[in-house]
Amino acid sequence: MSDVRCSTFLRHYKCMESTQFNNQVLKHSDKLFRLAKSILRNGDAAQDAVQDLIVKLWEKRNVLDDVENMQAFTMRSMRNLCLDAIRQNREEEELPVELEYIDPNPHQQTERKDLASLIRRLIDNLPELQRTIIRMRDVEEMEISEIAYITLLTENAVSVNLSRARQKIREQILNEQKRVEETVWK
Amino acid sequence: MEMMNKLLEKYFRGETSLAEEAELKRYFASQEVKKEHEIYRALFVVFDHEKRETAKVPLKKVLAKQNKMKQLWIRTFSYSGIAAALILALWIQRPQQNEDYAVIHGRRIDSPEYAQQYAAKKVNDINEILKDGLKPMHRMEVVKQNLQLLNKISKTQDRINEIEKTHIINN
Numbered sequence: 001m002s003d004v005r006c007s008t009f010l011r012h013y014k015c016m017e018s019t020q021f022n023n024q025v026l027k028h029s030d031k032l033f034r035l036a037k038s039i040l041r042n043g044d045a046a047q048d049a050v051q052d053l054i055v056k057l058w059e060k061r062n063v064l065d066d067v068e069n070m071q072a073f074t075m076r077s078m079r080n081l082c083l084d085a086i087r088q089n090r091e092e093e094e095l096p097v098e099l100e101y102i103d104p105n106p107h108q109q110t111e112r113k114d115l116a117s118l119i120r121r122l123i124d125n126l127p128e129l130q131r132t133i134i135r136m137r138d139v140e141e142m143e144i145s146e147i148a149y150i151t152l153l154t155e156n157a158v159s160v161n162l163s164r165a166r167q168k169i170r171e172q173i174l175n176e177q178k179r180v181e182e183t184v185w186k
Numbered sequence: 187m188e189m190m191n192k193l194l195e196k197y198f199r200g201e202t203s204l205a206e207e208a209e210l211k212r213y214f215a216s217q218e219v220k221k222e223h224e225i226y227r228a229l230f231v232v233f234d235h236e237k238r239e240t241a242k243v244p245l246k247k248v249l250a251k252q253n254k255m256k257q258l259w260i261r262t263f264s265y266s267g268i269a270a271a272l273i274l275a276l277w278i279q280r281p282q283q284n285e286d287y288a289v290i291h292g293r294r295i296d297s298p299e300y301a302q303q304y305a306a307k308k309v310n311d312i313n314e315i316l317k318d319g320l321k322p323m324h325r326m327e328v329v330k331q332n333l334q335l336l337n338k339i340s341k342t343q344d345r346i347n348e349i350e351k352t353h354i355i356n357n
Contacts, residue, residue, distance in 0.1 A: 033241035047242055115228035116235070123232070138233045141204055163200030169229065170198050177225050 021061050024070050029054065031071070031140055032078045038135045039082040041124050046082075053081050069146065076150040079132065086128075115176065122172045123165075130165035137162055187220060194226065 029050060036046035057064060057074065067073045123131050129151065136142045136150065144162075148155045190213060196202050197210060213219065214230035287294055288301040295301050 030240045034236060034239055037239075043242070050241055115225075116232050119228055119232045120236075135236065138207070139236045141207070143204065159200045163198070166198045166200060170226075173225055173229065 021058060021064075025057055025061075025064070025074060026054065028071050028074050032074060034135065034139060035075055035078050035132065036082050038124075038131055039079065039128055040085065045085070049078070049082055049085060053078055056081075069149070071142075072146045072149045075136070075142075075146075076152075079150055083128070115173070118176060119169065119173065122169050126165055126168060130161050130168070133158055133161045134165040134169075190220070190223065194223070 032053065033046055033050045036049040037043055040046050040049060053074070057077070064070070064073075123134060126134065133147055133151065136147045137144075142150075144155045144158050147153075148158045151158065153161070193202065193206060193210060197207065202210070211230050211234070214223070214227045215234070219227055286298065287296050288304075289295070290301075290304060295304070
């Protein structure tokens with residue numbers, strides 16, 4: 001499915017009614033929001049991005065009628081829109097797209113009372129592609145073929161990135177466990 | 187236990203199927219998680235929590251608002267277009283007549299030559315009327331000149347009288 005081009009999803013032109021639009025596109029809005037939030041790492045920006053996408057899709061609803069996999073199509077569009085926003089933001093503000101993981105200071109450590117919040121931060125600090133893939137697989141429970149279509153990668157490349165992302169998280173979790181155990185013994 | 191270890195290793199290698207991952211999720215959501223696996227429980231808890239996160243703003247309302255705004259613009263442009271078309275149609279359909287004409291004694295005259303001749307005749311008539319009107323003024327000028335002569339005689343008489351008076355006083 002990774003080599004499937006957009007044109008195969010859009011065979012001919014028909015007008016999509018608003019009810020149909022609600023049923024076929026808006027039902028994915030929560031997934032789109034989670035994907036946008038994962039890429040942009042900002043809830044408000046993600047909300048704006050989802051709204052922008054929904055409006056764009058509504059304006060082009062006449063070409064959406066024959067999209068075979070609406071979820072994959074909208075998720076790919078969402079990712080592209082978010083990546084464009086990041087690029088634009090980087091050009092305007094010269095902010096790095098990928099932030100390196102920085103060990104939390106003592107104040108931040110006290111804020112992170114549980115392992116769950118640490119894991120969230122670990123995922124957020126993965127490179128964009130890896131965090132997008134791990135969330136699409138482990139949160140959205142999408143097939144590798146769908147993720148490949150959305151990210152424009154081969155299925156093998158998706159599996160490799162997924163493995164790397166999970167291994168990194170595992171290492172960080174084990175390091176954290178080790179650190180906690182050392183602190184307790186001291 | 188051994189099976190779960192293998193499944194976890196397979197999971198971290200990115201080789202598990204969705205069904206196997208669902209099995210892992212069920213295991214970590216249960217109360218039967220082994221102590222050595224407990225460290226990974228938070229990972230699956232995070233995935234479960236993130237899955238429940240929803241979009242904050244009801245998008246249907248956003249879409250409805252966007253539609254209303256669009257409809258308003260369409261309506262405004264439509265009405266403006268209709269009004270402009272009506273004005274244009276009226277302008278195009280206006281009577282294509284010669285706007286230069288004269289009215290003489292309540293009758294419309296479209297011939298410019300006739301109107302010019304009529305106007306020239308009227309100017310001559312006015313000229314004649316003015317000439318006749320100035321004749322009494324000429325007569326009054328003659329009377330005035332005659333009165334001036336009489337006035338001179340009167341002044342001469344007064345002078346003679348004064349001389350006579352002076353002569354009587356001296357004598």
